[in-house]
Amino acid sequence: MVNSPVRLLIAASGTGGHLFPALAVAEQLSDYQIEWLGVPNRLETQLVPEKYPLHAIAVEGFQQRLGFGSLRILAGLVGSIQACRKLLKTGQFQGVFTTGGYIAAPIILAARSLGIPVILHESNAFPGKVTRLFAPLCTVAAVGFEAASERLSRAKTMYAGTPVRGQFYEPQACDLPIPQGVPVVVVVGGSQGAIAVNKLVREAAPAWFETGAYVVHLTGENDAEADSLQHPQYLAMPFYNNMAGLFQRATLAISRSGAGTLTELAITQTPAILIPYPFAADDHQAYNAAIFAETGAAEVYRQADLTPQLLKTKVLELLHDPERLGQMRSKMSALAVPDSSERLAKIVRQVVKG
Numbered sequence: 001m002v003n004s005p006v007r008l009l010i011a012a013s014g015t016g017g018h019l020f021p022a023l024a025v026a027e028q029l030s031d032y033q034i035e036w037l038g039v040p041n042r043l044e045t046q047l048v049p050e051k052y053p054l055h056a057i058a059v060e061g062f063q064q065r066l067g068f069g070s071l072r073i074l075a076g077l078v079g080s081i082q083a084c085r086k087l088l089k090t091g092q093f094q095g096v097f098t099t100g101g102y103i104a105a106p107i108i109l110a111a112r113s114l115g116i117p118v119i120l121h122e123s124n125a126f127p128g129k130v131t132r133l134f135a136p137l138c139t140v141a142a143v144g145f146e147a148a149s150e151r152l153s154r155a156k157t158m159y160a161g162t163p164v165r166g167q168f169y170e171p172q173a174c175d176l177p178i179p180q181g182v183p184v185v186v187v188v189g190g191s192q193g194a195i196a197v198n199k200l201v202r203e204a205a206p207a208w209f210e211t212g213a214y215v216v217h218l219t220g221e222n223d224a225e226a227d228s229l230q231h232p233q234y235l236a237m238p239f240y241n242n243m244a245g246l247f248q249r250a251t252l253a254i255s256r257s258g259a260g261t262l263t264e265l266a267i268t269q270t271p272a273i274l275i276p277y278p279f280a281a282d283d284h285q286a287y288n289a290a291i292f293a294e295t296g297a298a299e300v301y302r303q304a305d306l307t308p309q310l311l312k313t314k315v316l317e318l319l320h321d322p323e324r325l326g327q328m329r330s331k332m333s334a335l336a337v338p339d340s341s342e343r344l345a346k347i348v349r350q351v352v353k354g
């Protein structure tokens with residue numbers, strides 16, 4: 001008798017940082033029958049439907065402190081749990097894999113109420129609120145940074161790193177019009193862009209052009225001044241898909257410190273100046289960045305302390321110091337977990353069986 005494939009529901013939603021690792025794990029589980037749970041109108045509606053059936057439920061976050069607003073959110077959560085229970089039952093799912101965030105709360109509660117195993121992956125060094133609350137209910141909480149385990153002492157944690165998209169493991173051509181041999185500074189503010197970083201960079205960049213460097217600036221969709229700097233060595237665009245090719249080509253990255261981008265920089269061994277997003281929940285980007293600063297893979301500056309002058313100088317210092325860039329590259333490489341998606345897929349296979 002031929003066994004029917006195992007049915008797995010992946011709940012991952014919102015930002016690239018939540019979606020790309022889940023897509024990478026899904027790729028490793030091609031013998032599983034995978035369906036996706038997300039939220040209407042978020043990035044998953046662009047990335048998922050061409051690969052997996054997408055179910056969307058409306059879920060609100062509960063980042064704010066308890067108050068009247070949270071009563072409404074709690075009522076919404078009860079409704080979402082019911083919707084998730086219905087989906088799990090009608091879809092006959094045998095397990096759930098989630099990368100945390102708002103969508104994780106109702107699906108974890110629904111799955112556990114039905115006795116369905118859940119693997120949660122947390123990519124940040126300081127776990128998100130949903131992870132801190134609900135990881136103890138999950139069968140396994142896999143973590144991207146070992147430091148996260150210390151903050152999840154009541155959960156069964158396993159260190160797995162954070163998966164990146166498959167193209168990061170192969171040399172990729174970068175299709176941007178950049179001459180061979182010139183230094184390339186890439187500026188990236190996470191999947192949404194970073195207006196404050198954009199402003200600093202536009203003021204500092206003219207001094208970098210004088211060294212012959214090109215600047216590739218991924219501005220995000222919401223920067224009204226994105227077109228305000230024009231220079232033959234300056235390429236600005238809201239979003240770029242071939243991040244693997246770009247990071248492989250880069251001499252230096254200037255970046256926020258979301259877990260996704262940091263993991264990619266480690267894999268491509270790209271030295272970085274990190275500017276943690278100051279308003280991230282629990283300041284978690286600062287914890288991610290600290291790991292890279294401690295090993296010497298990156299330099300970290302708080303946005304409040306960073307002037308265009310300081311950024312200009314720090315980038316120039318690095319562009320003129322190939323030895324230091326080489327050291328940063330090897331420290332980056334030491335932080336990489338190249339087999340992260342295989343590790344996570346193995347955990348899923350151990351936990352979710354037919």
Ligand SMILES: CC(=O)N[C@H]1[C@@H](OP(=O)(O)OP(=O)(O)OC[C@H]2O[C@@H](n3ccc(=O)[nH]c3=O)[C@H](O)[C@@H]2O)O[C@H](CO)[C@@H](O)[C@@H]1O
Pocket residue numbers: 015016017018020123124188189190191192218238239240241243257258259260261262264277280281284285
């Ligand atoms: C503001 C905020 O709270 N952001 C969080 C969000 O990150 P967010 O998704 O914003 O940032 P991440 O660095 O984790 O991931 C960004 C992803 O988008 C990709 N990209 C970016 C720009 C571009 O032009 N093209 C492109 O493909 C990057 O290569 C990367 O894969 O979830 C992460 C994982 O939980 C957290 O660590 C971040 O702190």
